[in-house]
Amino acid sequence: MHKLLQDKPSETFFLLGNEAIARGAVEAGVAFAATYPGTPSSEISLNLFQMSRESDLYFEYSTNEKVALEVCAAAANCGVRTMCIMKHVGVNVAADALMTLAYVGVKGGLVIVSADDPYMFSSQNEQDNRYYGKLSGLPILEPSTIDEARRIVADAFELSESLKIPVIVRTTTRINHSTGGVVFGNIAPPKVGGGFERDPFNLVTVPAVSRSLHVKLLEKIARAEAMASSSEYNFIDGGGPFGIIANGVSFNYAKDAVRDLGVEERVRILRIGFSHPMPAELIGKFLAGCDKVLVVEEGEPYMEEAVRSIAQEAGYTLPIKGKGPELFSRLFEFDPQLVREKIAVYFGFSYTPPVKPDLSDIPELPQRPPNLCPGCGHRAVFFAVNTVTEGMEVVKPTDIGCYTLGFLPPLSAGDFLICMGSSTGTAGGFSRCANRKVISYIGDSTFFHSGIPGLINAVFNNHDMTLVILDNRTTAMTGHQPHPGVDMNAHGMAGYNRVSIESVVRGIGVEHVSIVKPYNLKKCMAALREAIGYKGVSVVIARQDCALQIKGTKKAAGRPFAVSERCKNHRTCINELACPAFYLEDNRVKIDAALCTGCSVCAQVCPEGAIVPVKEKNKQK
Amino acid sequence: MDVTRLIIVAVGGQGNLLASKVLGEAARASGVSVRMSEIHGMAQRGGVVESALVFGAAESTVISDGEADILVSFEPLEALRALRKCSEKTVLITNTKPLPPFTAATGRGTYPDMETIRSRIRAKTARLIEIDATALATGAGNVLSVNMVLLGALAATGLLPVTENAVRDAIRETTRKQFLETNLKAFELGGQAAK
Ligand code: SF4
């Protein structure tokens, strides 16, 4: 049985935040869930996916976040308890659906998880999605601890049903990827609803309908504000004259700081866990008892702005600070010491900073950046493109996936990236303005996610571009989730269909389409040369299973390669291909047989033909 | 209760996530409160993995620079890189077997020599415990049990609020049957090497 399905109420388990969130949903009787994977949210979906295979839960990987939310909106409007999971930037993709779904509302509880990523451990920006609460009107709940994440998710379903609108649970990476004790609650039976009832004058958002729906939404927001002021997730700790207002993990740092500084008697902390709408009444009462207030929040001054305006309305003149040059930054994430120091400085508590080691005599250390795996098909494609475009002026828009790592030298495969799918859309602008040949890179999963409209645009407007679709038959970057192009039968899962990338591309009307195997460099380069020479839209589909996913399976390439005495030490292999299986020993190139997948690409690159398969009997270690 | 802050750094694939899981389980079974956080972005693509474990009465799951009580590194260069987490009170345990990053392995950037690593760590921390964990793991019968060797060394220092026995039990709980024997052997070898 899946560990999160165990019926063991009151027992403590040591869980990852994302597991606790999935457990909270199961305890609330979630019956339907959809997602597009994205770090740091991915393990929530992974666990729901696993559980759906041994329970009545319906789970799907949708093509993108907007589709996932639309699928969930319909389920929730049939009365089903539903969860939709995405990373923070995924909410941008889903925003069109989100904004008007707030008007239409739901019948069964709908919880949307937005996993924010301060410091951008694995994201292209660190936007603060609490503003989506303000923008859409939807309530936001934010946990501070792992156990609270479980509880808050379960309660979010109740809140959603009582207000009849979706509720956003906003986390940050340090909740998603932290582990702590979680006390299991009871599992409610899945709430499956009673089908759909027609109600077009409330559900079809033509202007006349939306006008009345917006009125209703404002009433719900007012009710939500009153609920926020009495919510168990907004509470006050301590009773001193110095006030701290904090949310999420910042609350933990503030609490530890107050204890470490020994100022428990002098400080009161208001923890905000129900952060949209902000609990005006509760904040007003809190301010009335304070001489001075510090707002501790990562990201934007979301709470600080609200607290100031509440104070202004009540006529309070006490100092309220948060972001500022001497205080907190809007950048990156906080840590305990930073919060301790700022609290001490702002309130004038005595404080001894930790003595950090003097690191000035540490030599410059070689970096250890993540790298495309040995045998990754993307590397071969990038090398092939670099070779056939030598001496040409090119611009290479790239996209989001493992292949983004190829932007570093020596492959230098990537000149522009803003968001999922941008490689196809931006290609249009570059083809008109860059005075360079446009070669875009996109992965298979990203192509389905949001690459298709840009390609249609390029065909319609007759842009001159080559799109290279790196088809590794999985969503590798986030942990090998399926996507519409994956053969689910091959993974032992029935009941799915498969969408062929080639048919989509041809169906769009792309006339120059070729399919290549990256490990065959010669043919790959020939196809690329032709495609790049073509005036108009050409597509090259480079198909090679993800080397990491097939490692250890029958599909893996085979025997490792080794460098023979024929090597003349030109180092074309290291300098232009840079497979991480290479290393230097006594100034000679060697291949680590334990890392080499036997893809044979380096053997094709070596001008001396010096790289050869290892003979079985004297396989080197 | 006092707070003990432990950082574990490793190169993706070295098994440090299992090590922190074992410690979490040992703490849970001993009734010691513990929280941890992991930054494992792209671990499988050869990046650095850092786990922070906070034992005792604290709420945070993150450890600030200069505030680790103990630092365990699965690789000497990464021990040096993680020195910012340490202070003159920190006990640092490191595997001595280098795993040069691709940059250094191919002549871009220089891997510092062991003497530099040793002297810098000694100068800036309370104590350095060096363990050839890779050799001991191989001796125990499985080169992949580097994590267990280092756990053994860590538990033997007596600095954790959990006993060696509790860690041993947690290894029994969390590791697969087929590796249990080599894992326990590796754990013992690590413990002996640290004493
Ligand atoms: S996980 Fe797969 S796609 Fe990603 S770098 Fe490794 S081999 Fe390439």
Ligand code: SF4
């Ligand atoms: S054959 Fe060459 S390029 Fe392929 S994995 Fe082995 S060393 Fe790397």
